[in-house]
Amino acid sequence: MLEKDIENLLVKYPNEFLSKYILTVKGQQVKLGTYYADIIFENRKGDVVIAEIKKGILKRDALGYALGQAMEYYGLLRKKEPNKEIRLMLVANVIPEGMTAFLNEKLGVEFVEIPDYRIREIAKKYNYQFLDSEKPEQVQEYKQTIERMNLETETAQRRVWIFQTNPKTYDILNALSRIDVKEYVWKVVQHKNEIHAGHLGLVWMSGKEGGIYAVIDITSNPQMLRDSEEEAAFWTNEQDKNQMLLRIKYRYKLKLTHNPITRQELQNISELENMEIFRQPQGTNKKVTNEEWTVILGLLNKRYGMTPITQTQSTSKEK
Numbered sequence: 001m002l003e004k005d006i007e008n009l010l011v012k013y014p015n016e017f018l019s020k021y022i023l024t025v026k027g028q029q030v031k032l033g034t035y036y037a038d039i040i041f042e043n044r045k046g047d048v049v050i051a052e053i054k055k056g057i058l059k060r061d062a063l064g065y066a067l068g069q070a071m072e073y074y075g076l077l078r079k080k081e082p083n084k085e086i087r088l089m090l091v092a093n094v095i096p097e098g099m100t101a102f103l104n105e106k107l108g109v110e111f112v113e114i115p116d117y118r119i120r121e122i123a124k125k126y127n128y129q130f131l132d133s134e135k136p137e138q139v140q141e142y143k144q145t146i147e148r149m150n151l152e153t154e155t156a157q158r159r160v161w162i163f164q165t166n167p168k169t170y171d172i173l174n175a176l177s178r179i180d181v182k183e184y185v186w187k188v189v190q191h192k193n194e195i196h197a198g199h200l201g202l203v204w205m206s207g208k209e210g211g212i213y214a215v216i217d218i219t220s221n222p223q224m225l226r227d228s229e230e231e232a233a234f235w236t237n238e239q240d241k242n243q244m245l246l247r248i249k250y251r252y253k254l255k256l257t258h259n260p261i262t263r264q265e266l267q268n269i270s271e272l273e274n275m276e277i278f279r280q281p282q283g284t285n286k287k288v289t290n291e292e293w294t295v296i297l298g299l300l301n302k303r304y305g306m307t308p309i310t311q312t313q314s315t316s317k318e319k
Helices: 005-011 016-019 060-080 102-108 118-124 136-155 172-177 263-267 290-305
Strands: 022-032 034-042 048-057 087-094 110-113 159-166 183-189 200-205 211-216 223-225 245-255 287-288
Touching: 005 016, 005 022, 005 087, 005 118, 016 022, 016 034, 016 110, 016 118, 016 183, 022 060, 048 060, 048 172, 048 211, 060 087, 060 172, 102 110, 136 245, 136 290, 159 211, 159 290, 172 211, 200 245, 211 263, 287 290
Parallel strands: 048 087, 087 110, 159 200
Antiparallel strands: 022 034, 034 048, 159 287, 183 245, 200 211, 211 245, 223 245
16 A cells, blocks of 8 residues: 555545544645645644654654654644644554654644554455555466466475564565565574575564565575665664675565455464464564465465465364
8 A cells, every 4th residue: 555545545534543533634635835734634623633644664754754844834824824723643554662752742743553454444344446456467467476386385395484574663564565676685583594595485574463464585595685775764773774684685476565464364274373473473584384385375375366276274263
């Protein structure tokens, strides 16, 4: 999804996300000076509420930029409506703890965290189509990719690994939306002598929305590498950027941004309840057994309306 999608859904269905504030939409992309305010609401007291939307994590630089915009908005609106109270609301998928307390308590800035899964849930409820939804040609390409993985699983298993990231330290949701980077790198901490070029990886986002968000091809053995300038921009802390660390190179095979395989979905399947990521959730790299991968591949087939060549009967705990 794009930032614009979050904005559109907030305008169309504000009570689904912001019910406690009781807001009325007054405008979207409203020109104020040299900027455009994402959304302007009015609350039940008649106060003006300027909402700025940030996809992914609300990083310090984005916070500073948004506050700079807000100061200009405040001055312009104060001239137009001197008797109105003007408030600022910052909305993001992930808001790090600790960085917002001062602004909330001293300046009255509201911070609203709307998880990615909640955006997808409301979009599905109202049949909203994301602006970057998979095009027919991309769906066909993904089906062909899954078909090749089915054949590989039938003839010769490839080793599969989980690569875990914390969305509060690395902005994985925005990183997945980039299409201009051909090859990426990922840190290797555990299993460094076992992970090799030619293996598969599953990008796992930790936290409340934990689960599989992409399938990757590992294209190099672990080696000392720095992340690229494009990737470094997604780290929230400066000390995490441009470090020379043991990493692998990889390329994306499938991006499941709009339809990830969630932790809850996986834990409801008996064959997957003992996955290493569940037994030992801390850490970066986790093993996926051949049997576990076959079940996960079956879920990918189901998402794209396909029947896997290798059939594995998986039993839900709920049955």
